[in-house]
Structures are given as structure tokens and as C-alpha cells.
Amino acid sequence: MAKSEVKTSLLDNMIGVGDSVLLEPLTEDTFLENLKKRFDHCEIYTYIGDVVISVNPYRPLPIYTPAKVEEYRNRNFYELSPHIYALADEAYRSLRDQDKDQCILITGESGAGKTEASKLVMSYVAAVCGKGAEVNQVKEQLLQSNPVLEAFGNAKTVRNDNSSRFGKYMDIEFDFKGDPLGGVISNYLLEKSRVCKQPRGERNFHIFYQLLSGGSDDLLKQLKLERDFNHYNYLGQESAEVNGIDDAANFRTVKNAMQIVGFMDDEAESVLAVVAAVLKLGNIEFKPESRVNGMDESRIQDKNGLKEICELLGQDQAVLERAFSFRTVEAKQEKVSTTLNVAQAYYARDALAKNLYNRLFTWLVNRINGSIKAQTKVRKKVMGVLDIYGFEIFENNSFEQFIINYCNEKLQQIFIELTLKEEQEEYIKEGIEWTHIEYFNNAIICELIENNTNGILAMLDEECLRPGTVSDETFLEKLNQVCAVHERFESRMSKSSRFLNDTSLPHNCFRIQHYAGKVMYHVAGFVDKNNDLLYRDLSQAMWKTNHSLVKSLFPEGNPAKMSLKRPPTAGSQFRASVATLMKNLLTKNPNYIRCIKPNDQKAPLIFSEALVRHQINYLGLMENVYVRRAGYAFKQPYDPCLERYKMLCSQTWPHWRHGARDGVEVLLTELRIPSEEFSYGRSKIFIRNPRTLFKLEDQRKHRLQYLATLIQKIYRGWKCRTNFLLMKKSQIIISAWTKRYFQQKKYLRLKMVTLRIQSYIRGWKARKLLRELKHQKRCVESVTTIAAYWRGTQARRELKRLKEEARRKHAVAVIWAYWLGLKVRREYRKFFRANAGRKIYEFTIQRIMQKYFLDLRNKLPPLSPTERSWPVRPYLFLDGTHTQLRRIFHLWRCKKYRDQFTDQKRTTYEEKLEASELFKDKKALYTNSVQQPFQGDYLEISKNPKYQKLNGAVEEKILLADVVNKINRANGKGAPRIFLLTKSNFIIADQKSGQIKSNIPVMDITSVSVSKQTDGLFAVHLKEGSTAASKGDFLFTSDRLIEIITKLYRIIFSKTNQKIAVEITNEFLVQFNQDKVCVKFIQGAQKNGNLPACKRKNNRLLEVTVP
């Protein structure tokens, strides 16, 4: 179902006709009636094509809610009932999507709702455009600029309680995505005369009242203000309070808005100070004073007020006072000062007040622009919203109204030109036949006012610049001369006035037939207001202040920048800015909102037909409708048209596969719509008569009802079917799952059973096989066994047979031998003696012995005495001989070995033999000594010069010389001593000096004691009573203990033929002096090599620790 079909349309549920182009019949009456009907039903918006007519409801309507914004968002213009949002949406989307700069032109009389409309457009655009913190701040600042500008630039007039007294054009700038970037506000001609004087029933600008009602007591005190409105001359005495306006609340809104827009606190304070100063200026009064020379002078009556103003503005009081009393005119480098009379002083005061306020307003606009200006330099798309003061006709119309109405005239001009031009262009573009439609063109009025040579503004400027006496009257005279022939100009002197002396027209007035009606202007004040003069003394005085804001407002007061050139007149300034504005608007795509005021009472629900009819007329709305209808009442691009009506034709419904234009053609042909009723443009279908459109709409409505039923039917069917199919599908799935579940369970059980059976069968089969295999194996084994036994039997049998055979053979041989022997003996008995057998025997023995010895000779073992081998005995009977021979051989080779020895070596071997007899298997040290060559003289005493003296002292041959450790008897410590052995003595000498310490005959030695261990300690026991034994027995230690004792033993034996006792025990007694001391060997840790550590424990015990 296409989305567009559910949408409501401009044509759905319509009250009256939403688009006046479709009015049938189309007359001014029906048009007015349609507006009224819609107005009565709260439908304040009506279209003329794409122009929105807005009738001011003068009451809040519930059609601006966020829901409405959403409803109109992204919808086609004609899709929904007419609304200002539709226009705003169209403009925004075409700006965003088609990259067309837009302007929204809002026109209408004062109080018709332009300002409200402009705010609605802005708020709609703000609501639909981009989101995000930064964007929201921009939006908020743009929206909040309104309350500030309204407070300073709006006032209550008779027509509108919140009438804009300035023109405002705001450019909202967007980036390529349509997000707002910022804005620029241009303001046009503030009605500043209102500051000093307001027409009856009107008020000054809102800010004055807001400040006095809403400012806190502190603030008012600071600004030196009184809360009472009546206190101030500039505030109209009457109508200060307005129904429906809460000034105090508005003041808070304005302050808040200023903060949001970005005003600093001190800036806001400065602004209010200027406002207060303006208000207080109005209360300054002057009184006349005559001087001697007859010149009039004025004086300020109450200087207190002036003082307060000066304080507020940071001004020097004397300077300002002087500026109110004198006027300096400069001409050709000459300065002339004249005094001001009372009237001139009042003029100066008001001029200052107006200028101050006007410049403050311009400053505010610039300041706001500074805040809301787009920060980026990227290309911007622009949507301009123009809210200019509306056409005004008052009782007394002056320069301001003239200017305002001129501006409206220009806007009307642009409207006429653009709407018609656009319409015409579209017809031509679409290739539709087009006949020109006549309409009133107000260009002629614009000419009258703005023409450069004879326009009213040009003449006013001329008057102002002209030397000589110039007054409003001279200006009127001039107008009468130049414009008298103009058809739209009337004055007492003009031709077009019906009578030469039109009494309805006062002398000091002229009248212009504006497009919106005739307006009579009083010339009084035209020249002054156009000149817009502020005495130079005043601007200079203002520049001198130290209030920075005020100073910046009067740059021309700076003497350095002073120029004699006149500033441009107000009229020419305005004309120039309007021209710029128009040029600007022409570059943009225009969107029109034409505001209509339904009554003069500002009251809701009242629709004054006469008033509205008048506006319809002068706004040219009828022409607008006619132009729209001249060709065709309704036009629409082919696509949406086909989309909307395709259900009316069977060929296009529900889908049309070809071009939209072809579709529309088929559709219209099938509906039998007369061909003169429509035309095919290039991209749009143009329908001439609204009736045709309504017919189409009617048919569509009926068809829609039918289609709705059809759709409903199909939808229900579809829904039921889908539901059914879904249920069916679900049922199948569920049953499939259930079946699967049960089958799975069954399968698992079967599988388990099968497996069990299978395993039983396999087991049974395996066992069977095993049995079979075992049987086979057994069979094989028994066969082998039987075979083995059989072979064994066979073999044994064979063996037996062979043995038997051998025995028999042997027996045969023996018998044969015996028999042969017997035969031989019998034969040879007669040849041999009886002992021949013995000789043979002996001979045989001899032969055998001979062979044995020869063999032995060849097999003799080596001659080493340690060799143990001996050839094997060949015959048993040689056993004794063989052993004997072995012994003899060994003794012989030992003798051989011994024969090689020298005497010395023999002695050594004897000693070694002796040592082995003494110590082998008794003392552990013995094994060490086996390797030692018992060299004897280790010190080589005879050769070594060191022992020359000692050598000399010893007479006998030295058999042993060595260094031993003599153990001190008292403490067991050892000291090295030379130990010498000769044939008869043993000598102990000092090792270093060679001095003999003891010389003891060996005869005195009784015995020697040693331990069983590996230590080298030995004790030499001496004969009791001998001279040598006076000190007692000796204790020595030496590695060569075995050699020493062996030698000692042999020496003593050779000397005395007695063997001394060698005691080998781990505990023995020695005689020290008179004491018998026990030497005891104990096992201990190794301390100094292999040497034993001796320690005299007490009188009776010497302990020797042996490792």
C-alpha cells in the first residue's frame, strides 16, 4: 500500500475550499465568503496556489503544536490542509534539497499578523532542521533575538498592541545539510519620533514600561528611576497599561533572552543605563532668559535631573549643559556660536533622546548579529524572512508613514512581478498556450515616490540641501509644481483632485493613492525628519563621555573624524536600503504569506467583511487568483497526480509500469474527461476547471471506499491465511519434533539391545574359535611329540645297534689281538729268553722319557722368579719327576736372579726382608715402606758442606742420616733433629747448626715401640741406669720409621748378636726421667698431613692423635 494513499489531502474534509483557485464560481464574493467560512471554522489559512493567505484570529489556536510540526514535516504542499507550516516546510526543503536560497515575504497591514507569522516560520524551521548541542544553541540564539528586538522596537499602536516600529529582515544561514549556522538581521528605519511623542492611545517602546514595571528596586535606584510611569514626560500619560501585556514578565523574558543571545552583564547594564537616560532626558525643562543684547536664551530649570543623566552616561555636566544652551555652526573654517532659545533647546533635547535611542537600537541589532553570525566560512544557504511594518493609514500621517507605505508599495511591486512572472514562465516552460492577464501594476506609484529626478523623496532631499529658507511649506509647493500632473498624487493644487480647491484636503497636506488606498500626509516635520539633524555640540558632548557604549554610539562627535559633509538624509538612506533589500529578495525564491486583518477591534471571531474586502482588493488577491486560473485552475506534476487517481482506472491500478505522463493520459481517457478540460504540460498536468478536479475527487472518494473494503477483505484473507499457514507450519514442526523424539528413543533402545546381542554372539564365536585353535595347537604339539619320541626311539635303537656293532668289532679285535699275541708268543717263544719282555718295556720307557725331556726343553717357561707357569705333565707315571723338575728349575732361576745383585743391593734386600719380617701385617705403615728404596744417607752428610763439622765429629761410617721430629717429652711438640746411625751409636744433632745433642751407644737401647697404625711415631727405650737414659726414653716421628727401626735392629744384632724387642701396640709405656708415661694412640681428624699430633695430657698420659 503506497504511503501517499493514507494521507489526508488538501481536498479531504475541506471547509470551504482550501485553495481559492478551485473556487467555483470565482468572484470576489465567493472568495470573501470562502475566507469567512474558513475563518469561522478556525481555518485561518487559505491558499491561492502557493501563496498563503493568513487571517489574523486574534486568539491562540491549537494548530502550532509539536504534533502539527511533525504532521507537516516532509509533506507535499497540497497534501494537507493549508497551513503556514506547509509553506515553511516547502521553503526549507527546497533550500536543503534543491539548493535554492529562499525568502519568505510577509505582507499585510499593521496588526494583520506578520510578526507572528515570521516567528511561526522561524520556529517551524528551527524545529525541523538539524539536531545537536551546537545546532540547538544557534537555534536558541536566533529565536531569542526576537524578544530583545521586540522590546526595543515594538510598541502599542491603535492598530496593534505589539506593533513593530522597525523593519526587519533576517537571513537564517544553513550549511549544506540544512543545519542552521547562524543569522544576520538587517533593520530598517526605526520610528524614533515615538521616543518623544506618541499619538493618542499609543505607547512608547515597550522597554520603557518593562524596565519601570519589571526592574527590581535596586536596579531602579541604580538607574535613578521612579517606578511611576506618570513621572516621565516621554511616556504617554494615558494607556500606559495595556490589557494582555505583562510588562514585568516581559522584562524578565528580555533579560533572559539577552543572556542567551550572549550579552555580558555589563553590556546589559549599559543598555539599560542608556534607556534610563533617554527617559530622564524627557523630564529636563528649560525656561527662557533674556540677555542684554536681546538674544533669547534658555536655562535648564532643574539641574538635578541633568546631573543624574550625566552620572548615568558618565558625562561631564557642564559639557552637556553647554551643549543644551549653544549651537556652533562651522562654515569655511569659521566657528560661530549662537545661543539656543527655549524652543531650540527642547528640539535639541528631543533630538538627543531620539538619536540616543535610535543608535542604541542599531547597536543592539549589530550586537545580536555579532552573536548569531555564522562562524564558518563555508558556503551557506540562506533563508530570508522579511517582516516589515505594514501599510499604515492613521489620522495624522507623517514622514514615517510615508516611508513605511513606500516600503509596502515596493513589496507589493515585487509580489506582483514575481507571482505573475513565475506563473507565466511556468506556462511557457511547460509548453502551454498562454494569454497575458491584465493586473494593476503599482510601479507607477513607486515611480512617483522614488524617481531620481522628480520623485517625492528626491524633491524632499533637494529642499533639504537647498540654501535659503527651507520649510515644509516650500517642500509642498515644490511637490505641487512637479507632481501636480501625476494621476496618483493629489493636493490642493494638483490636477487630479476633483476640484481645484479640494476642501477635504487641508492646505498643508498632500495625498497619494497607494495600492492599498488613499493616504493623506501632513507635510509638517518632513524636512526636519528627513534632515535628521543632531546639533554637532551634542554629538561632541556625547563622544566626550567615559561611558564606552555611549561613546561608541556617537563616532561623529570625535573631533578627529569631524567632517563638514552633510550626512545622507533619512529618506535617501531608506531608499537605498530598500533598493538593496529588493535586489537581495529578487535573487531568492520567494514564498508569500499575505496577512489579512479581520477587524479593527483586535478582537477574535469578528470578521468585518468590508475591511477584508478592502484588503483583498488592494493586495490584488483576486488578480492573483485570476492569474492562477486564467490558464488552468489546478496543476500537478504527473507522478503525484497518477498516484492520487490511479485507482480510478483499471489499467493504472494497482501498478502502472510505464511513464507517469502516459499513465495520466490513459487515466483521463478512460474517465472520458473532455479534452478541453485539461492540457498536458511537459512535467505537469494542467486542469482547467475545478469542477473536473472535484469530479475526480468524488470518484476517488467512492473508489477509495470500495478499495478500502477490498483491501480489508484481502488483508483479512491474507492475515487468516498467514495465520493458518503459520499454525500449520508450527504443527508440522511440533509433530516432526515429537516423532523424531520417539524414534530417537526407540532407536537408542534398539541399538543398545543389538549391541548386547552382538557382543554375546561375538563372545560365543570367539570362544568357539579359541577352542578350535587350542585343539589344533594341541594336535600339532602331540604330533611333534610323537614324532620326537619316535625319532628318539629310532635313534636309540640305531645307537644300540651301533654300540652293539662296535662292541662286537672291539671284541673281535681283542680276541683277534689276543689270538694274534698268542699266536706270536707261540711263534716266537722259541726265539726269546724269558726276560725279553722286560727289555722291551725298558726300551719303551726310555723312548718315552727321551721324548718327554726333549718336549720339556722346548716348552721351558721364562726366567722371572715370579713366573708361576709350568708345562702340563704328559704321562701319569712321570708325576713325581715333573714336580721335582719344576722345583729345581725354580730354584735355579732364583739363583740366577740373585747372582746378578751388588753387595749394596743385597744388603738393601736383606733389610727389606728384615722389615717385612718385623712389620708385615703388624703395622699399617709397612705397605708405604715397600716402595721406598732404603737409601740410608738421605742427607749426604759427607758431601754437603753444611754438615762438614758434623761429619768431622762422627768417626765411624754413617749408615743412616735423616731429619726426624723429636717429640718434646714435656708437651709432646715436635722439633726437627738430624738423626744419624753408625755401627755403634745413634746420634741426634741440631738440624741447623749440626751440633750433636745426644750420642747414644746402640748397646744402651733395650727395645723400640711403635703403634699399629700408619703414623711414624716410635719410642726408643734405653737401658735403665745408662748415661744416655738420664732424661728418659726418646720419642721420634719419621716417615721412614720402618727403615730406621729395621736398620737399628740390624745394627744392634750385628753388634751384640741379640735381637732387640720391637713392640707393636697402640698403648705402651715410656720412661721420662722418673715417670712412667703411657703413650696412647687414638683415631682423630687429619691435622697436619700424615703426621701424628702428640699432646701431653698429664703426668701419666701422652695422647697421640693419628689420622
Ligand SMILES: Nc1ncnc2c1ncn2[C@@H]1O[C@H](COP(=O)(O)OP(=O)(O)O)[C@@H](O)[C@H]1O
Ligand atoms: N496566528 C496567530 N494566532 C493568534 N494570534 C495572532 C496570530 N497572528 C497574529 N495574532 C495576534 O495579532 C496581534 C498582531 O500581530 P502582529 O504579528 O504583531 O501584527 P503585525 O506584525 O502584522 O503588525 C498579535 O499580537 C497577536 O495577538
Ligand SMILES: [Mg+2]
Ligand atoms: Mg509586526
